Amino acid sequence: MYLSSSVETRSFRELCADHGLTATHQRQVLYEVMQTMPGHPSPEEVYARVKKRIPAISLATVYKNIHLFVERGVLKEVSMHHGSLRVELNSHLHHHMVCSHCKAITDIEEKDLGVLPALQRLPGGFQVERYAIDVIGICAACQKTKRS
Amino acid sequence: MYLSSSVETRSFRELCADHGLTATHQRQVLYEVMQTMPGHPSPEEVYARVKKRIPAISLATVYKNIHLFVERGVLKEVSMHHGSLRVELNSHLHHHMVCSHCKAITDIEEKDLGVLPALQRLPGGFQVERYAIDVIGICAACQKTKRS
DNA sequence: CTAGTAAACGATAATTATTATCGTTCGTCA
DNA sequence: TGACGAACGATAATAATTATCGTTTACTAG
Ligand SMILES: [Mn+2]
Ligand SMILES: [Mn+2]
Ligand SMILES: [Zn+2]
Ligand SMILES: [Zn+2]
Numbered sequence: 001m002y003l004s005s006s007v008e009t010r011s012f013r014e015l016c017a018d019h020g021l022t023a024t025h026q027r028q029v030l031y032e033v034m035q036t037m038p039g040h041p042s043p044e045e046v047y048a049r050v051k052k053r054i055p056a057i058s059l060a061t062v063y064k065n066i067h068l069f070v071e072r073g074v075l076k077e078v079s080m081h082h083g084s085l086r087v088e089l090n091s092h093l094h095h096h097m098v099c100s101h102c103k104a105i106t107d108i109e110e111k112d113l114g115v116l117p118a119l120q121r122l123p124g125g126f127q128v129e130r131y132a133i134d135v136i137g138i139c140a141a142c143q144k145t146k147r148s
Numbered sequence: 149m150y151l152s153s154s155v156e157t158r159s160f161r162e163l164c165a166d167h168g169l170t171a172t173h174q175r176q177v178l179y180e181v182m183q184t185m186p187g188h189p190s191p192e193e194v195y196a197r198v199k200k201r202i203p204a205i206s207l208a209t210v211y212k213n214i215h216l217f218v219e220r221g222v223l224k225e226v227s228m229h230h231g232s233l234r235v236e237l238n239s240h241l242h243h244h245m246v247c248s249h250c251k252a253i254t255d256i257e258e259k260d261l262g263v264l265p266a267l268q269r270l271p272g273g274f275q276v277e278r279y280a281i282d283v284i285g286i287c288a289a290c291q292k293t294k295r296s
Numbered sequence: 297c298t299a300g301t302a303a304a305c306g307a308t309a310a311t312t313a314t315t316a317t318c319g320t321t322c323g324t325c326a
Numbered sequence: 327t328g329a330c331g332a333a334c335g336a337t338a339a340t341a342a343t344t345a346t347c348g349t350t351t352a353c354t355a356g
Binding site for chain 1: 191222231271
């Protein structure tokens with residue numbers, strides 16, 4: 001199936017070119033659907049929407065392309081959810097560095113962050129318990145390894 | 149099986165009393181083991197360690213008690229992992245409010261946070277891509293609902 | 297406009313993580 | 327010490343994600 005030649009298609013092809021992706025129908029619909037989902041959808045939620053336009057699409061395709069989009073910076077991962085629950089004993093106030101490649105979590109002191117969390121009133125009557133700051137990046141080990 | 153009467157046991161019983169928990173052998177070992185795990189272990193990792201001291205313990209017990217400890221503030225959840233992967237289209241710089249009760253995620257502008265992330269050199273040669281700040285608390289809806 | 301080729305897709309099995317169920321045992325308190 | 331509700335262990339069930347593999351598609355050279 002060939003992609004149609006509308007304006008949206010042209011800009012989508014540019015986006016793919018910019019990110020080194022082959023332009024497929026499934027990817028275009030996935031991308032267009034995401035543009036209409038302003039929240040923080042899960043793969044299942046995206047799948048449900050995409051399926052309305054491509055009933056034969058596979059959930060696996062949605063997963064594969066979401067990962068690819070995140071990898072190439074088209075999508076952003078909201079929850080750096082680490083695959084499984086992670087806990088620690090309550091101790092002193094600190095935050096974390098999370099490697100976007102290997103997902104390793106390392107402690108970082110608040111003073112080393114240079115951030116000044118000012119507990120102020122937040123929109124919508126949200127009752128603040130605490131801040132959790134993730135510094136996302138590439139850890140030293142992955143910097144050495146990653147030669148792709 | 150009765151808990152022994154060592155110093156650790158006495159302080160553990162106090163901890164349980166303080167948090168409204170019945171003091172069981174499994175919970176004490178779980179807690180003591182966590183004290184020797186400085187990182188950010190998963191339930192499986194904790195289970196593996198606890199099993200060395202209580203070979204008959206069930207994984208379900210570890211899960212149940214980790215959840216309970218988090219609920220009562222004995223443990224802290226490191227990844228406010230939202231159960232499933234969540235993504236969004238890359239747009240403007242913003243952060244999130246996460247409800248610790250219903251896990252709802254809401255956008256929040258950086259200017260509304262009163263935080264000043266200063267991209268400075270971080271320990272260990274970590275190469276920063278971005279900050280992700282989660283303001284964790286109770287959303288307005290859950291504040292109304294939660295009458296326990 | 298074909299044909300070749302690698303990439304992507306769809307179906308589905310497999311794996312991982314987590315939760316629910318339920319009969320048995322334990323901890324608390326009178 | 328005995329009653330009773332809470333917690334436990336075994337295990338089935340569910341949810342989320344990934345792997346496998348045969349078929350189809352997109353891209354490109356001719
Ligand atoms: Mn930590
Ligand atoms: Mn957002
Ligand atoms: Zn890494
Ligand atoms: Zn809530």
